[in-house]
Amino acid sequence: MSHTLGQLAHRVKGVVKGNADLVINKLGTLENAMHNELSFLANPKYQHQLASTSAGAVLVKDDELAQLVDNAIVVDNPYLAFAQLTNIFVPVTQGWTGVHQSAxxxxxxxxxxxxxxxxxxxxxxxxxxxxxxxxxxxxxxxxxxxxxxxxxxxxxxxxxxxxxxxxxxxxxxxxxxxxxxxxxxxxxxxxxxxxxxxxxxxxxxxxxxxxxxxxxxxxxxxxxxxxxxxxxxxxxxxxxxxxxxxxxxxxxxxxxxxxxxxxxxxxxxxxxxxxxxxxxxxxxxxxxxxxxxxxxxxxxSSGMGMEPTSKWRRTVARVRRIDDMAKQFIQLKQQINKLLEKVDTK
Amino acid sequence: MSHTLGQLAHRVKGVVKGNADLVINKLGTLENAMHNELSFLANPKYQHQLASTSAGAVLVKDDELAQLVDNAIVVDNPYLAFAQLTNIFVPVTQGWTGVHQSAxxxxxxxxxxxxxxxxxxxxxxxxxxxxxxxxxxxxxxxxxxxxxxxxxxxxxxxxxxxxxxxxxxxxxxxxxxxxxxxxxxxxxxxxxxxxxxxxxxxxxxxxxxxxxxxxxxxxxxxxxxxxxxxxxxxxxxxxxxxxxxxxxxxxxxxxxxxxxxxxxxxxxxxxxxxxxxxxxxxxxxxxxxxxxxxxxxxxxSSGMGMEPTSKWRRTVARVRRIDDMAKQFIQLKQQINKLLEKVDTK
Amino acid sequence: MSHTLGQLAHRVKGVVKGNADLVINKLGTLENAMHNELSFLANPKYQHQLASTSAGAVLVKDDELAQLVDNAIVVDNPYLAFAQLTNIFVPVTQGWTGVHQSAxxxxxxxxxxxxxxxxxxxxxxxxxxxxxxxxxxxxxxxxxxxxxxxxxxxxxxxxxxxxxxxxxxxxxxxxxxxxxxxxxxxxxxxxxxxxxxxxxxxxxxxxxxxxxxxxxxxxxxxxxxxxxxxxxxxxxxxxxxxxxxxxxxxxxxxxxxxxxxxxxxxxxxxxxxxxxxxxxxxxxxxxxxxxxxxxxxxxxSSGMGMEPTSKWRRTVARVRRIDDMAKQFIQLKQQINKLLEKVDTK
Missing domain, CATH: 2.160.10.10 (Hexapeptide repeat proteins)
Incomplete structure (x- = not known):
């Protein structure tokens, strides 16, 4: 499962920057890829990893990013290109061929x-x-x-x-x-x-x-x-x-x-x-x-994220009484309205 | 798997209205059943479909409903009768018989x-x-x-x-x-x-x-x-x-x-x-x-149904602060009570 | 799968109180164990069951508890000892041996x-x-x-x-x-x-x-x-x-x-x-x-426990409007503050 960087670029309609003859035998993450591995940068928030990656080459979306590494494939959508390339690095997953005699x-x-x-x-x-x-x-x-x-x-x-x-x-x-x-x-x-x-x-x-x-x-x-x-x-x-x-x-x-x-x-x-x-x-x-x-x-949505259990328990106890609270709240508004009237008329 | 309407009525202790010799070879929905299919009306809210159904016959619960279609089986509980009849329309689901030699x-x-x-x-x-x-x-x-x-x-x-x-x-x-x-x-x-x-x-x-x-x-x-x-x-x-x-x-x-x-x-x-x-x-x-x-x-119950995500996020943010709100609410009540006293005593 | 109480005590590094030669052929609960069965007391809230149990022997954590039954194994952690002993009472779970010819x-x-x-x-x-x-x-x-x-x-x-x-x-x-x-x-x-x-x-x-x-x-x-x-x-x-x-x-x-x-x-x-x-x-x-x-x-946590459905529905309806309630609540506080000023200055 070895391919040159040029062959892989051809597959994804990308352009090689650097050594098109570099042999790639695996895909890898920016963090852990080695020198014969191809990685990708899809999310800009990981751009800082380009400086430190040991990947042999990286799929990137423009020339500017390509200049941050030794070898790159420039392609419109690096994540899609990575997805397409995973296909050719799949190992043989099952050894059986034909109709097995035990079938x-x-x-x-x-x-x-x-x-x-x-x-x-x-x-x-x-x-x-x-x-x-x-x-x-x-x-x-x-x-x-x-x-x-x-x-x-x-x-x-x-x-x-x-x-x-x-x-x-x-x-x-x-x-x-x-x-x-x-x-x-x-x-x-x-x-x-x-x-x-x-x-x-x-x-x-x-x-x-x-x-x-x-x-x-x-x-x-x-x-x-x-x-x-x-x-x-x-x-x-x-x-x-x-x-x-x-x-x-x-x-x-x-x-x-x-x-x-x-x-x-x-x-x-x-x-x-x-x-x-x-x-x-x-x-x-x-x-x-x-x-x-x-x-x-x-x-x-209706999923509700976690809180520390002790705080959550207080929240739940309050939620269970929210109907009472809302009713008292209406009474309170009435009282305030009456107060406002009284105060204003005094 | 063909049966006459009369045979099916006999199975479910129902009474045929219309042609008891009608051949039924399938069960179907009121919406999509064809002329050799038997359907059922269990939920009154679908009663309007009786007028438009192409079903050969329908299981209904009284004579009045039976008059709305050409052929019917009248039976106390059409849904139960339908359930009972599904049994005779089940195809052969497995082709194996006896103890298979590979077992x-x-x-x-x-x-x-x-x-x-x-x-x-x-x-x-x-x-x-x-x-x-x-x-x-x-x-x-x-x-x-x-x-x-x-x-x-x-x-x-x-x-x-x-x-x-x-x-x-x-x-x-x-x-x-x-x-x-x-x-x-x-x-x-x-x-x-x-x-x-x-x-x-x-x-x-x-x-x-x-x-x-x-x-x-x-x-x-x-x-x-x-x-x-x-x-x-x-x-x-x-x-x-x-x-x-x-x-x-x-x-x-x-x-x-x-x-x-x-x-x-x-x-x-x-x-x-x-x-x-x-x-x-x-x-x-x-x-x-x-x-x-x-x-x-x-x-x-405790399941809570969905809302548009943006509204739900505001709801969740408020729920997380409900304990604070409840505490402030108690203070507010105290303030109002004091106000009421003051105003009344003035 | 029979063992004497003494043998089982030896396994879990416990001390027998009572008849070390008692034959135990099964583990059981305090509630239902019979006279050739060994039970355990891990949770103090079940201590009252020691008086009524028919278990042949019980794993307990101290001599005091041991005195409440005829036969006991005293061991630091009865629940752990019970866990360890489950191992020797596992029956043969599969009858196959070697590499089966159909594999x-x-x-x-x-x-x-x-x-x-x-x-x-x-x-x-x-x-x-x-x-x-x-x-x-x-x-x-x-x-x-x-x-x-x-x-x-x-x-x-x-x-x-x-x-x-x-x-x-x-x-x-x-x-x-x-x-x-x-x-x-x-x-x-x-x-x-x-x-x-x-x-x-x-x-x-x-x-x-x-x-x-x-x-x-x-x-x-x-x-x-x-x-x-x-x-x-x-x-x-x-x-x-x-x-x-x-x-x-x-x-x-x-x-x-x-x-x-x-x-x-x-x-x-x-x-x-x-x-x-x-x-x-x-x-x-x-x-x-x-x-x-x-x-x-x-x-x-964020799981919320159940309530009767009718009460829960009122709760949910209120929760959905909590954002409105919170906004009105802020207005109310402002009104009260104004009232307080007015009343105080009168």
Whole structure:
């Protein structure tokens, strides 16, 4: 995985300042990169690190910054260029090739000639695995599942029957797509199961984090748009619809039948109630509870940051009595108004 | 999976209005159902959709509503009837039958003659798998585990040694039942493990969601009552006891040794501290923190809904100073009282 | 698993009061232990149970307490002694020995002579499995993974390529270590993947709970110190660094590049934002949001406990208007000051 600085610059449509023949074999941080490593400066607040870095070269956004180091690639968007270059430094992540002999593949499944199916993976009836798909070890691919071209499953992923994944998706380990939505009808103190008859459909270029769960729809499908990125430990309930390129961070919980627009960002630990609508370009900060629809783009919050416990306890005690305080406050205003009258009339 | 309207009405003890011979091959929503699909009206606020639906027939609760569509099944509780009918429209979800040749089953395990054990599943010593059980691919059934009749495990479920499941349970993929509770004794700045010697016991008709974890007890057992329904990504710590027919939504976290009553509902993202008692029929709204026992039935909350971030920041800044405000408020009251005295005595 | 009281006392360096030959075959609670069971009194508030317990013997901290029961082991720290004794009452948890014939092990992997590898587990190229390691069924061990001596993996654990685990670690089922961090560069409304090139390194004696996820670093490694204990359903993002002996409870979410000190305790449901620093000996109470660095040891909170829903709704309505209230409050103070002047000057 060695490349010259010139080759890397070519990849990202950048211009080399310095030695284009410098061999780069790794990416590194400004703080710790060594002389055969390429680093990047994306955030101006780290500019002072250019003086002290041992990196062989740095991705920077203009010539002025390039002059602060021996070798540089000048490029409009160094962070994007860095992202693009990470791709070529990925090591081989799995050693398996072809369909492993320990895999159990139904006779009725269709496996593309160049797909990889890892050890101990099971592929059930009528599943269709597209070209260049890679399925890690220990996965279970349910009946009639469809994987679009180039989709990559890490080990131990479970896809229930009828789930459709688009092209170039990445699904991390222990994600579960297509489990039953949480639907029950109450009857005389117990719960009658509503069998979940819909499926889950993912667009292209979707990434799903480890241990994330996306439930199948009750009647119709749960739908995840193109380019959606979902982090680890996220729960997407039945019949949720998520618009293109929305990103959802770790531990977010989205209840049933909610529609989230395109280009939204949902931060970690957010909870969104069911049957709501969120417009496009809505941004939710961490640990916020969304209990109403949001029809205007913008940023929304209800997470409250920490204080020392002893101070926080006093705050909570006051908050609990805020209704009393507000009522007394109204009385006080009345008293003052009366006082003002009295004083003025005296 | 085709049935006549008359057959379906018979199932739910309903009465056909219209064509009892109409063939129904699917359930659908009022909005999108086609002419060979059966829909339902459970919530009066959707009644206007009866006029425009293309559904072949609709489950409704009285004759008056039935007259608004061509074909209907009249039944006391249309939502319950719909739930009951979902059962007969479930497709075959797994193609495996019998004990798959790739499954690893200990000689000392007892497998009922009609149980299904999927590919690459491992069943350890002395496990007992009841009649009509279905175990998906990639599951691991620990030593001495007992599965009651008709219990269904989706793929990649892990049951640790000694876990007992009742009859007709459904366990979704990647659920882990019986992992060690989080128990350590502090000693000189490090943690001494308390090996967890209890087990987990589930009643009958329990459903456990994908990626949900239920820890084994420290000394005695963690216990989940009959008919309990638990959604995805839920954590049940060691020695928790949950009463019959309680339902727990996604992402709820229940700390150790807490007892939850019967017929409770715990919403998504709720956290319940350890060693508490919750009475029967307690209902907790989303993202609430339960830090004290609840001895009276009723609804409890502490989740706070979102506001636009800029407004929320002002709110938080004020809340942090509420203790000061309350103290100044008391001074103000004293000043006003003095003023009142002065003015009155003048 | 039978031992005499004398043998158990010897293990924990305690002194027997009563019958040292009493056979103990189980540990039990004071409430429910039987006559061949050993219990313990750690919390003085349960001292009254000594009078009524049927336990054969009890671990207590002094002679005075020992006199309240027939048989006792007197030891400085009964809770620690109990923790130490749990170890010898653990049953055989898995029946598999050696490398199971259904396991798929790469020729280039190095497996210690006495390691156990369960059924249907896959070990990829160049992995190194240390002495006395036990790997449960259905695990996937990625390329180049290293497991230190005595490390124990429960079933269905996934370790991505390049992950290093220290000695005597315990990893519970469905934990995923080394999945990609959630890193993307925004570009024209879509997300460009930043391939994650770092790994995850765990120290010795680390315990990781079921369904917990620890992401690999973007460029450098995610690092978990010695003796760290992490509960179930926890998310540790890329490049997080956690100091020795810190404990993290269920459902906590820690965002990227945050450094947590040693000897911290993070309670359940806590969220910690990215790029923060937490000092040693910081303690966070349940469901707190950490949005700033914490440089002083101590306890920090922002979780708010529940109230009856109707009261809580009034509280929330008032909190939403607290900014108005505070502004009016300032006006009121001004009015009162004017009144005071007027009254005083009259």
């Amino acid at each position: 159990v593949v139904s006779d009725s499944a269709q496996i593309a000639h160049n797909a990889v199916i890892g050890p101990n993976t099971a592929v059930d009836d009528n599943a269709i695995i597209g070209e260049e798909c890679v399925i890690g070890a220990g996965c279970v691919i349910g009946r009639g599942v469809v994987l679009g071209k180039g989709t990559y499953l890490y080990p131990n992923v479970t896809l229930y029957h009828g789930v459709h994944l688009g092209e170039d998706c990445i699904i991390h380990s222990n994600a579960v797509i297509g489990a039953d939505g949480f639907g029950f009808a109450p009857v005389q103190g117990r719960w009658e199961k509503i069998h979940q008859l819909g499926a889950v459909v993912l667009g292209n270029q979707v990434e799903i984090g480890a241990s994330t769960t996306i439930d199948r729809g009750a009647i119709e499908n749960t739908q995840i748009g193109h380019g959606v990125k979902i982090d680890n430990q996220v729960q997407i309930a039945h019949n949720v619809i998520i618009g293109d390129n929305t990103a959802i961070a770790g531990g977010a919980m989205i209840a049933g039948s909610t529609r989230i627009g395109a280009h939204c960002t949902i931060s970690g630990g957010v909870g969104i109630a069911g049957h709501l609508t969120l417009a496009d370009q809505v941004h939710i900060t961490a640990m916020t509870m969304i209990s109403h629809s949001i029809l205007e783009p913008g940023s929304y | 690893v089953v200990s000689d000392s395990a007892q497998i009922a003659h009609n149980a299904v054990i999927g590919p690459n599943t491992a069943v350890d010593d002395n496990a007992i798998i009841g009649e009509e059980c279905v175990i998906g691919a990639g599951c691991v059934i620990g030593r001495g585990v007992v599965l009651g009749k008709g219990t269904y495990l989706y793929p990649n479920v892990t049951l640790y040694h000694g876990v007992h499941l009742g009859e007709d349970c459904i366990i979704h993929s990647n659920a882990v039942i019986g992992a060690d509770g989080f128990g350590f004794a502090p000693v000189q700045g490090r943690w001494e493990k308390i090996h967890q010697l209890g087990a987990v016991v589930l009643g009958n008709q329990v459903e456990i969601g994908a990626s949900t974890t239920i820890d084994r007890g420290a000394i005695e057992n963690t216990q989940i009552g009959h008919g309990v329904k638990i959604d995805n990504q839920v954590q049940i710590a060691h020695n928790v006891i949950i009463g019959d027919n309680t339902a727990i939504a996604g992402g709820a976290m229940i700390a150790g040794s807490t007892r939850i009553g019967a017929h409770c509902t715990i919403s998504g993202g709720v956290g319940i501290a350890g060693h508490l008692t919750l009475a029967d029929q307690v209902h907790i709204t989303a993202m609430t923190m339960i830090s004290h026992s609840i001895l009276e039935p009723g609804s409890y | 798929v092990v790469s020729d280039s992997a190095q497996i210690a002579h006495n390691a156990v590898i369960g059924p249907n587990t896959a070990v990829d190229d160049n992995a190194i499995i240390g002495e006395e390691c036990v790997i449960g069924a259905g695990c996937v061990i990625g390329r180049g993974v290293v497991l230190g001596k005595g490390t124990y993996l429960y079933p269905n654990v996934t370790l991505y390529h390049g992950v290093h685990l220290g000695e005597d670690c315990i990893i519970h089922s469905n934990a995923v270590i080394g999945a990609d961090g959630f890193g993307f560069a925004p570009v024209q409304g879509r997300w460009e993947k930043i391939h994650q090139l770092g790994a995850v390194v765990l120290g010795n004696q680390v315990e990781i709970g079921a369904s917990t996820t620890i992401d690999r670093g973007a460029i450098e490694n995610t690092q978990i110190g010695h003796g760290v204990k992490i509960d179930n359903q926890v998310q540790i993002a890329h490049n997080v660094i956690i100091g020795d002996n810190t404990a993290i409870a269920g459902g906590a979410m820690i965002a990227g590049s945050t450094r947590i000190g040693a000897h911290c305790t993070i309670s359940g449901g806590v969220g910690i934002a990215g790029h923060l620093t937490l000092a040693d000996q910081v303690h966070i109470t349940a469901m707190t949001m950490i949005s700033h660095s914490i440089l002083e040891p101590g306890s920090y």
